[in-house]
Amino acid sequence: MLRMDIVTERRIKMTYKEFEMQVKTYLEENLGADVTVSTYTARKNNQTLCQGLLIEDASDGERFSASPVIYLDDFYRDLCNGSSFEEIAKTIYKLYRNAKQTGDFKLKDLTNFEELKEKIIYKLINLDMNKDLLDDIPYIPYLDLAIVFYCCIANTDEQTAGFLIHNSHLDLWGIQQNELYKYAHKNTCRLFPYSLQSVCATLNEMSENLTAPLSVMPEEDLLVLTNQSRIDGAACILYDNMLEKIAEVLQEDFYVIPSSIHELLILRKHLSPEEGGLSELITSVNQTTVLDTDILSSHPYYYDRNLHTLKCA
Known part of the structure; x- marks a missing residue:
């Protein structure tokens, strides 16, 4: 997602591994004897690995079938940028408590599709960069991308929580992929309404410390398409008549620039650089600015507005 970071040089007080162990110790001491905290490595989007802590509560017995994982990369970045360890540890503790309240699904909840069908959503990822993952999960090709499916357990201002749906889930639920897509399409549009606005407006919303609004380009020269949560917002391109709505606003053909899995940039055709220029720009930004897991x-x-078609450029 679009971010503006100002990083000052600071002396890092501990390595990532030391930070991970201190957070683990803090949680073990504050969550009680029934709670087990262990290090956890998850395979995420684009074959990246993400480090976190898996928190399991023995007092739940077999009822609690979805244990929260707290990922630490962003928290360690906060530590390096000056936040205190005590402040970060308390935030992580609060996240876990909130996750227990919103995500405490009994086993029967996770095996009964009727209990979950209103929580099924979809996301867009790169097809070629996730071939190994796609062997194990239901997906629908979309140009050179893939529509994949999640179960969204929690969606609040403070946190989002859920799990990736695998082929084994379809077998467990006794449903087909087309039924999964039907619910995902309806729910994603409902739970994550789209946002289409200028880059300037987006930056103004995200930059709390600016004393004056940004105004570096005409209002509709470059648009940002995402959802109101600004998480996995590239999937908004799949919403009903979305491309047609954008063409109606711009009154011309346009390019869709994949800024990340979280948002897309919309550029009028007549403003596009020479052939190949956009691809070079996207590759450069991916290599220098976008996290590997977000590409x-x-x-x-x-998008050709007369033919109503989107194609790779």
């Missing part, structure tokens, strides 16, 4: 694609897409 969506390395080239733009072109």
